[in-house]
Amino acid sequence: MIPVAVLCVAVPIQLSISSMPDTDLIGYLAATLTTTAFIPQAWLTWKTRRAEGVSLLMYSIFVIGIALWLAYGWMSGIWPVIIANAITLLLASFILLMKIVYK
Secondary structure: OOOHHHHHHHOOOOOOHHHOOHHHHHHHHHHHHHHHOOHHHHHHHHHHOOOOOOOHHHHHHHHHHHHHHHHHHHHHOOHHHHHHHHHHHHHHHHHHHHHHHOO
16 A cells, blocks of 8 residues: 555645545545555566466556546646656556556
């Protein structure tokens, strides 16, 4: 899990948990959990150099969807959406690239 302190480095604004609205806190927590869920798959794919269990079509569609969520977050200025989708896009793109390379 990525602690809020790490997220602060990636965000050009200061985050203070005590002054953060509950909706933002829930957003950052959800973003942290759903984003870090990709780390084990990315690590396993890198470590074993195998990706036959990964669906090429699913990850292709997913990466496009995440890119669109990132654009939406950027256009709306919603930091939990921006941060989570930027990191998830990197991780999912890595897994997709490994699927293509190790095909």
